Structures are given as structure tokens and as C-alpha cells.
Amino acid sequence: MIRYALKRLWLGAIIISVAMMMMFAMVYLIPGDPASVALGPRATPEMMEALRVRMGLDQPVWRQFLHFYGSVLRGDLGTEVLSNRPVLDVVMEQLPFTLALVVGGITWSVALGIPLGCIAAVRRGGFVDQVIGVLSVAMIAVPSFVVAIYSLLVFAVALQWLPAIGAGEPGDLASRLQHLILPSLAVGLGWIGYISRMVRASMLETLEASHIRTARAFGLTENRIVYTYALRIAVLPTITLLGVGIGHMLSSSVFAEIVFARPGIGKLVYEAISVRNYPIVSGAVLVTTVFFVLVNVAADILVGLLDPRVRSSFN
Amino acid sequence: MMWRTVRRIMREPLGAVGLTLVTVVVLSAVFASALTSYAPSKISPAERFASPSLLHLLGTDHLGRDLLTRVLYGGRVALLIALGATAVSLVVGVVLGLIAGYGPRWLDNVLLLIFDAVKSFPTVMLALTLVTLFGPSLYAVVLVVMLVNVPGYARIIRTQTLVLKSAEHVMAARSMGASAGRILRVHILPNIIGPILILISMDIPVVVAIEAGMSFLGLGVRPPTPSWGAILNDGFANIRDSYWIVIAGGLPIVLTTLGFTFFGETLRDLFDPRLKGRS
Numbered sequence: 001m002i003r004y005a006l007k008r009l010w011l012g013a014i015i016i017s018v019a020m021m022m023m024f025a026m027v028y029l030i031p032g033d034p035a036s037v038a039l040g041p042r043a044t045p046e047m048m049e050a051l052r053v054r055m056g057l058d059q060p061v062w063r064q065f066l067h068f069y070g071s072v073l074r075g076d077l078g079t080e081v082l083s084n085r086p087v088l089d090v091v092m093e094q095l096p097f098t099l100a101l102v103v104g105g106i107t108w109s110v111a112l113g114i115p116l117g118c119i120a121a122v123r124r125g126g127f128v129d130q131v132i133g134v135l136s137v138a139m140i141a142v143p144s145f146v147v148a149i150y151s152l153l154v155f156a157v158a159l160q161w162l163p164a165i166g167a168g169e170p171g172d173l174a175s176r177l178q179h180l181i182l183p184s185l186a187v188g189l190g191w192i193g194y195i196s197r198m199v200r201a202s203m204l205e206t207l208e209a210s211h212i213r214t215a216r217a218f219g220l221t222e223n224r225i226v227y228t229y230a231l232r233i234a235v236l237p238t239i240t241l242l243g244v245g246i247g248h249m250l251s252s253s254v255f256a257e258i259v260f261a262r263p264g265i266g267k268l269v270y271e272a273i274s275v276r277n278y279p280i281v282s283g284a285v286l287v288t289t290v291f292f293v294l295v296n297v298a299a300d301i302l303v304g305l306l307d308p309r310v311r312s313s314f315n
Numbered sequence: 316m317m318w319r320t321v322r323r324i325m326r327e328p329l330g331a332v333g334l335t336l337v338t339v340v341v342l343s344a345v346f347a348s349a350l351t352s353y354a355p356s357k358i359s360p361a362e363r364f365a366s367p368s369l370l371h372l373l374g375t376d377h378l379g380r381d382l383l384t385r386v387l388y389g390g391r392v393a394l395l396i397a398l399g400a401t402a403v404s405l406v407v408g409v410v411l412g413l414i415a416g417y418g419p420r421w422l423d424n425v426l427l428l429i430f431d432a433v434k435s436f437p438t439v440m441l442a443l444t445l446v447t448l449f450g451p452s453l454y455a456v457v458l459v460v461m462l463v464n465v466p467g468y469a470r471i472i473r474t475q476t477l478v479l480k481s482a483e484h485v486m487a488a489r490s491m492g493a494s495a496g497r498i499l500r501v502h503i504l505p506n507i508i509g510p511i512l513i514l515i516s517m518d519i520p521v522v523v524a525i526e527a528g529m530s531f532l533g534l535g536v537r538p539p540t541p542s543w544g545a546i547l548n549d550g551f552a553n554i555r556d557s558y559w560i561v562i563a564g565g566l567p568i569v570l571t572t573l574g575f576t577f578f579g580e581t582l583r584d585l586f587d588p589r590l591k592g593r594s
Binding site: 011014015018019022130134137138140141142143145146149150152153157158247248250251252254255258259266269270273276278281282284285288289292293296 | 431446520527531551561575
């Protein structure tokens with residue numbers, strides 16, 4: 001198990017350093033000198049030179065590259081030029097809002113996806129199963145930004161049941177949750193479909209297992225078998241799926257944040273791009289990627305702990 | 316052969332709905348200029364924000380442009396980008412997959428690592444980064460689609476190539492002195508094209524969504540080119556007073572993605588159930 005976990009972590013570390021290389025290349029490739037981009041057209045040559053030295057742009061490329069790696073490893077993602085604040089602080093300030101959105105999305109997808117999958121598996125081949133199947137495919141197919149805009153139109157603008165903009169009053173949990181309902185639905189809807197399909201498939205497989213046959217032979221009711229004995233095993237693949245899902249949800253949270261005017265990483269990056277604030281863009285993308293890789297590694301290790309078969313297939 | 320396939324698809328309820336939607340979307344895009352008498356980018360200030368009527372079936376936008384016309388022409392943009400970008404990613408994916416599967420072991424490992432690294436970026440973050448680098452354009456959209464699709468295609472091709480590499484007919488060809496290029500072209504490629512076609516039909520909705528999503532954020536095709544995402548963007552700014560604009564922009568996206576997904580799912584279930592469970 002330890003070997004499996006180490007191998008998985010090692011792969012994660014390589015991926016993160018490749019990602020860092022790409023981020024460095026990105027800042028380096030941007031047309032124009034980063035110093036002049038940062039200071040704008042009215043900067044004097046002396047100001048530019050001072051900033052170039054401060055940013056280390058007068059050093060050779062390989063020095064800059066090593067310096068970049070070193071400072072990222074120390075948790076220093078550079079300084080935002082406009083407000084002179086550390087990039088990491090700016091990004092970390094927004095991260096909780098995006099995480100809340102992703103957790104909300106997971107809640108929707110697990111709370112609806114698992115029961116739907118179970119019902120479909122119990123009624124396999126029947127009308128209910130087919131309806132759930134079509135619904136799941138539809139939820140997967142429709143892009144999250146369309147879901148976000150349409151749910152805003154229906155529930156916030158037309159019916160006015162739920163708030164349309166912002167993340168709610170700070171400190172007021174009820175208001176925060178109320179503001180989370182629609183955006184997190186937009187983020188999680190597709191994953192209701194993925195999870196219900198996954199649970200249905202793995203439930204059908206589990207129901208064939210010998211210990212379930214034994215439970216049947218003992219005369220337990222079908223509901224008892226499905227929801228107490230089989231579900232425990234059938235939800236395992238969902239954990240790996242959610243590892244991937246969190247990445248997708250991070251992506252769709254960009255749209256949800258823009259449509260519902262919520263603070264968060266996505267909105268931060270989007271607004272940074274329009275004012276060409278590159279340190280923020282690369283810092284936020286790097287933090288998101290590291291987070292995503294760690295989640296996937298954690299999901300894989302968790303599944304390895306729960307299901308020994310995965311460990312051996314990895315080697 | 317073709318008609319038999321169509322009949323088999325139409326027998327499945329999901330396939331029938333999917334194929335019908337796909338046909339409607341494709342035909343309406345192809346015959347866009349015959350289906351409407353307006354020009355897609357013609358501005359008429361007098362008719363700004365007109366709600367749907369017999370004159371303008373889907374209403375008009377903030378510049379008085381007929382929305383039905385923009386939706387129809389937007390279909391051309393969406394489908395052309397979907398087909399073009401998918402074709403490019405397919406070619407790159409097939410070449411890389413064949414190299415990884417048939418080439419030396421170390422190259423295989425390097426390529427796999429790159430695929431994993433590329434896939435470890437959340438899609439939208441990738442798109443935002445690329446647009447920062449190259450500016451918003453059609454090419455940025457194609458590049459994002461490639462980076463999203465190529466690792467998946469290449470991985471499948473690689474796996475299939477590895478399997479076929481040790482198959483008897485490939486061994487026989489190799490023992491008769493066939494070159495690597497000939498083996499790949501004649502013996503391996505024809506055997507892996509089936510699953511790839513099915514994957515493509517399931518990826519088209521993803522590409523349509525990427526194009527529309529990037530255009531919605533103002534990072535895709537430039538105005539005044541009609542794009543479903545751009546219509547959504549125009550409508551979103553006026554969602555409180557002119558709800559029909561977002562409806563006009565979103566509906567074709569919903570119908571197209573549903574249509575191609577239903578169609579692709581049916582194709583897969585009928586012809587290659589092994590692909591089931593891949594997402």
C-alpha cells in the first residue's frame with residue numbers, strides 16, 4: 001500500500017512540476033516585456049529598469065527559471081504589481097468561495113446521483129430505469145453555463161425564489177447557503193448524471209457477487225440488500241469519479257461565478273485577464289492545478305485503501 | 316450498409332431523437348441563408364429589443380439583429396469549428412497514439428506523462444491561460460479543443476496499438492519484412508478507426524460547448540460573427556428586460572449537445588459496447 005501511495009504521489013509531483021514549467025513558459029512567452037506590460041505605456045525607462053531588476057528579468061533565462069521554481073516551492077508566487085500584495089494572498093482570499101461552490105456541487109451530485117443510480121439498478125430494464133438513463137445523459141450533455149444562465153432566468157429573475165447575485169452576507173450562514181443553491185446546482189448537475197450511471201453500473205455488478213447471493217438466500221428484502229449491503233461496495237468507484245469531477249467542477253465554477261457575480265478563483269482569473277494582470281492569472285492557475293492534482297492523488301490513494309484490487313492493477 | 320445503420324439507430328428511442336435533432340441542426344445550418352431573409356449582422360436600431368413576433372420569430376437583440384438568423388448562422392460557426400477542431404485533434408491524437416504504442420518504451424513513457432500533465436489542468440483554466448497568451452480568436456478555441464481531446468484519443472489509439480502489435484497478422488507482416496509505416500497504415504489503423512468514430516460523435520457536443528462557452532466569456536470568435544455563445548453573452552447583459560435573447564442563444568446549444576450525445580450513445584451501445592463506462 002505504501003509503495004502504491006508513494007508511486008501515486010511521485011506521479012503527482014511530476015505533473016505539478018510540468019505544470020509549473022508551463023506556467024513559467026507562459027509568463028515568458030507573453031508578447032512584450034512583462035515590466036512594460038505591468039507599468040503601462042507612460043512608464044519612464046528608469047522605472048522600467050528598476051522593475052526589471054526587481055522582477056529578475058535582467059538575469060539569464062535558466063537563472064529566472066530556477067528562481068521561479070525556488071520561490072514557488074517556498075510558497076512565493078510573486079507580487080501583484082497594482083496593489084503590491086503577494087499573489088498567494090490574493091488567490092487564497094478567493095479560494096474558499098470556489099471551494100464552497102465545488103462542495104455544493106458535490107453535495108447536489110451525490111445527494112441525487114446515488115439514489116437515482118440505486119433506483120435505476122433495482123428497476124433495471126423497466127420504464128423508470130429508462131427515464132433515469134435518459135435524464136442522466138441529458139444532465140451530462142447540457143453545458144453548465146447554459147444551466148447557470150437558465151436557472152438564473154427561471155428561479156432568480158422570473159420566479160424570484162432565490163437571489164441572483166453575490167455570495168450572501170458575510171457571517172450569515174442562511175444567506176450564504178441561499179446564495180449557493182443555484183450556482184452549485186449549475187456546477188453539479190452534470191455530475192448527478194455521471195454518478196447515477198456509475199452507481200447503477202457498479203450496483204448491477206455488485207448484485208451478482210456471492211455474498212449478495214448469500215444475503216438473498218437468507219431471505220433479506222431486496223431494499224435491505226441494495227441499500228445496506230450492496231451500496232457500500234457499489235459507491236466505491238464514485239470516489240475516483242469525484243476526483244475527476246472536482247476538476248470539472250472547478251472549470252464550471254468559472255462560469256457559475258461570472259453568471260451569478262460571485263467572488264472566487266474563476267472570477268479572479270477572468271477579471272485579471274481583461275486587465276492583463278498576468279501574475280494573478282499564472283498564480284491562480286497554478287494553485288488550482290496543484291489543488292486538482294492533490295485531490296486526484298488523494299482520491300486514488302483512498303480507493304487503494306478501500307479496494308486492494310486497484311493497488312495491484314497499478315503496478 | 317448506411318441505410319441499415321440508420322434503421323438500426325432509428326429503432327432505439329434515444330437514437331431516433333438524437334439522429335432527428337442532429338439532422339435538424341445540420342440542415343438548418345447548411346440552409347441558413349434559405350431559411351431566413353435577414354442578414355446575420357445587419358444592425359437596425361429601430362427594431363432593438365423586439366420581443367418574438369411573426370416578423371422576428373425569436374425576437375431581436377440589443378442592436379436590432381434578427382435572433383433566428385443569428386442562431387441559424389451561428390449553427391454554421393459551431394458545426395464548422397466542431398468538425399474542424401475535432402479533425403485536427405484526431406490526426407494529432409492518432410499520430411501520437413501510434414508513436415506511443417508502436418515506438419520505443421521510453422518515448423511511450425514520456426508521451427503518457429505529457430498526456431497526464433495536460434489533462435491535469437482544469438479545462439476552463441487552460442482556456443483562460445491560452446487566451447491570455449494568444450488573445451481571443453478562433454485559433455485559441457481550436458487549440459483548447461485539441462489540448463482537451465488529443466490526450467484521450469492518443470491514449471485509446473495507444474492501447475489498441477499495443478494490443479494489435481502482438482496480434483498474429485501483425486507478427487506475420489513483420490516477419491515478412493514489412494516496414495513500421497506499412498504495418499501501422501495497413502494493419503493497425505483500419506482496426507482502430509471504429510471506436511474512434513464513436514468517440515468523435517460523443518465529443519462533438521463537448522467541442523460545441525467549449526466554443527459556445529469561450530464565446531460567452533468573450534474569449535472565442537470575435538463579434539460580429541454570429542455564435543451561440545456570443546448571443547448568450549449579449550442576452551445575459553439584458554436578462555432582466557429581454558429574456559428572449561438568452562433563450563434564443565441557449566436553446567440551440569441544448570438541442571445540439573443533446574442530439575449528438577443521444578446519437579453517439581446509441582452508436583456506441585449498438586456497435587461497441589466495450590467503450591461503455593468511458594467518460
